[in-house]
Amino acid sequence: MTDEYEFEIKRKDESGKVYYSTYKVPKDKISTVLEGLLYIKENIDQSLSFRYSCRMEICGSCGMEIDGKPRMACSTIVEDLKKDRIRIEPLKHYKVIRDLVVDIDPFFEKYREVKPYIIRDDDGKYDKELPQTPEQFHEYANFAMCIKCGLCMAACPIEGSDPQYLGPAPLAAAWRYIADNRDKGAKYRVEVVDGEEGTSRCHFAGECTEVCPKGVDPSFAIQKLRRTALKIELASIFGGR
Amino acid sequence: MVEANKEMKEGISAWAKFYRKGTGYLAFAFHRLSGLVILFYLYLHYTVLSNLLRGQATYNAIVKSITYGPYDSFLALDFLLALVIFYHGANGVRLALNEFGIGMYHHKALFFTFEIIAMILLGLFDYYALQFVGVGF
Ligand code: HEM
Ligand code: SF4
Ligand code: FES
Numbered sequence: 231m232t233d234e235y236e237f238e239i240k241r242k243d244e245s246g247k248v249y250y251s252t253y254k255v256p257k258d259k260i261s262t263v264l265e266g267l268l269y270i271k272e273n274i275d276q277s278l279s280f281r282y283s284c285r286m287e288i289c290g291s292c293g294m295e296i297d298g299k300p301r302m303a304c305s306t307i308v309e310d311l312k313k314d315r316i317r318i319e320p321l322k323h324y325k326v327i328r329d330l331v332v333d334i335d336p337f338f339e340k341y342r343e344v345k346p347y348i349i350r351d352d353d354g355k356y357d358k359e360l361p362q363t364p365e366q367f368h369e370y371a372n373f374a375m376c377i378k379c380g381l382c383m384a385a386c387p388i389e390g391s392d393p394q395y396l397g398p399a400p401l402a403a404a405w406r407y408i409a410d411n412r413d414k415g416a417k418y419r420v421e422v423v424d425g426e427e428g429t430s431r432c433h434f435a436g437e438c439t440e441v442c443p444k445g446v447d448p449s450f451a452i453q454k455l456r457r458t459a460l461k462i463e464l465a466s467i468f469g470g471r
Numbered sequence: 472m473v474e475a476n477k478e479m480k481e482g483i484s485a486w487a488k489f490y491r492k493g494t495g496y497l498a499f500a501f502h503r504l505s506g507l508v509i510l511f512y513l514y515l516h517y518t519v520l521s522n523l524l525r526g527q528a529t530y531n532a533i534v535k536s537i538t539y540g541p542y543d544s545f546l547a548l549d550f551l552l553a554l555v556i557f558y559h560g561a562n563g564v565r566l567a568l569n570e571f572g573i574g575m576y577h578h579k580a581l582f583f584t585f586e587i588i589a590m591i592l593l594g595l596f597d598y599y600a601l602q603f604v605g606v607g608f
Contacts, residue, residue, distance in 0.1 A: 298490050387496065390485025433503075434566060435486075436495025436578075449495070450575055457572040 233257050235308055237266055239278065240319040241329045251275065257308075263296055263318065264303035267330075279329040287443055290379035294330050295319040300381040300441045321384040323393070337380045340396050343422055344404035349415025366411045373406035373451055375444040382438035382448055388431050395431040396423065398438035398448030405451035408458060417462055424459040494579050498562055505559040512552055546604070553596055561589035 234254045242248050253270045260266045264282055271278050282292040285304045292303040296318055297311050308316065324332035350356070382398035383389050389397050404423045408416045423429055429452050438448040486500060522530045537545045565585045568574050574581045 385491065387486040387488075387491060387499070390488075433486075433499045434495060434569060434578075435491070435493070435499040437491050437493055440493040440495070453569055453572055453575055456570050460571075 232314060234314075235260075235266065236315045237270060238315060238317045239330070240317075241278070242320075242326045244328065251278070261307055261309070262304055263294075263301075263306045263308055263316070264292055266308060266316075267303060267318075279331050281331050288377060290377035293321050293379045293381045293384070295321060295384065300384040302379060302381070302443045305443060321380065323384050323386075323389045324380070334380055336393075337383055337397070337399070338378070340400045341378065341403060343396060344400045344407075345415060345419055345422070346400075346403040346407060348407065348410065348413050349418060350412075351414040360412045362411060369411070370406045370409040373402050373409065373446055376402060376406070376442075376446045377444055379443065381441045381443065382446075385437040385441040387435050387437065388433060392427075392431060394427045396428050398452070399446075401429060401432070401455060402438075402446055402448035402451040405455050405458075408455070416458060420455075420459045420462050423455050424463070429456045429459065494582060498582050502559060502562050502566070505555040508552070508555045509559060549600070550597060553593060553600075557589040557593040557596070558586065561585040 234256055237253045237255055239251050239253070240248065241251055253274050255266045255269050260269050264285060267278065267280050267282075271280075280292070280294070280303070282304060283289040284291075287302050287305040290302075293300060294303055295301075296303065296306050297313065297316055300321055303318075318330065320326045320330050320332050324334060324337070327333055376399055378399065380399065382402075386395075386398055388395050401423055404419045407413045408419055432449070432452045434449060434453070436449045439446075439450065442448065486503060489500070519533065522533050536542050562582065562585065565574075565578070565581050568581070569578050
């Protein structure tokens with residue numbers, strides 16, 4: 231055991247060259263991976279690029295591959311990794327802009343596809359409040375915890391082989407609104423999520439749920455969507471509700 | 472439709488990179504591998520059967536060569552095939568249940584339960600198969 235961590239960081243410069251830089255970070259100066267990166271930037275190498283904002287796992291911007299797994303830099307305690315040499319890489323399945331900064335636009339575009347907002351069938355012309363019991367709230371509360379960090383997209387093996395696949399967080403968002411009793415948009419969302427690039431791409435590897443920092447369970451949401459889609463399809467074939 | 476980001480692509484073998492470590496991932500990766508193995512066997516099986524077109528004598532000679540020799544060691548692969556089929560079948564039933572929303576809260580426990588049952592059945596299958604070919608215990 232030494233009194234320094236070695237941060238081994240995968241980098242990409244403006245010319246597109248990919249290389250690793252290793253930095254020594256004193257153990258008594260930092261506790262999280264993000265603090266380690268900030269220590270490097272302030273004391274060793276100002277050119278190191280990474281994204282962060284809140285430092286408290288709420289903005290969703292500091293996602294990266296830490297020790298081979300997608301994690302949030304601000305909430306990953308270095309000591310918990312039980313290693314002195316820590317390898318840090320940009321998130322997989324995203325285009326790297328520079329060093330640890332990736333382009334998350336395609337992820338947000340997919341997110342928008344599933345219509346992540348309440349859809350009503352009354353054009354918003356209701357004269358009473360829309361009531362919601364605590365039980366109804368808990369139907370979707372877990373899925374509303376998503377901070378759009380995109381770790382799940384980096385963990386999903388299907389995202390890796392088929393970049394068109396909508397992916398865990400967008401599908402979980404579709405379920406978050408369908409499970410909301412105020413929402414009437416299930417039939418519109420099912421059109422989007424029941425396609426070839428939607429729930430049928432999921433093979434239930436469950437890695438999204440494994441890595442999610444907020445305890446959202448996208449793989450659960452996807453199976454729920456499958457059931458909902460099946461019900462709506464069957465109803466459209468055989469009539470009924 | 473979202474424009475695909477080509478640089479996101481890890482390649483068609485993304486699913487076969489074993490840096491992912493969850494139970495669900497391993498179940499999925501082995502399900503795919505086993506599916507491909509069974510598919511390969513299916514065509515192998517068709518190929519062997521298609522020798523029927525070449526007459527009874529040819530077909531019998533081929534079957535004899537893999538059951539009595541000189542290629543009888545191929546029979547050992549049958550045990551491997553049975554293992555793969557039992558694994559695939561058990562996990563397949565679990566997946567089908569989960570996709571209907573059944574047992575979602577316990578999908579890992581369900582995976583292990585189904586696989587343990589499948590392996591016990593496999594043991595029985597292997598035992599009777601050995602009896603059938605005349606290997607006594
Ligand atoms: C006991 C009977 C079987 C059951 C219950 C079963 C079940 C399943 C299920 C549920 C899937 C989808 C898995 C997923 O979504 O990832 C699947 C995939 C597959 N199965 Fe089977 N199956 C059976 C027999 C077979 C046979 C006999 C073959 C080959 C001839 C086969 C070849 C495959 C292949 C190639 C895949 C695709 C794997 C993938 O894309 O990941 N299966 N099976
Ligand atoms: S579901 Fe979890 S891992 Fe995926 S974007 Fe939301 S918070 Fe991040
Ligand atoms: S810095 Fe905001 S989530 Fe990590």
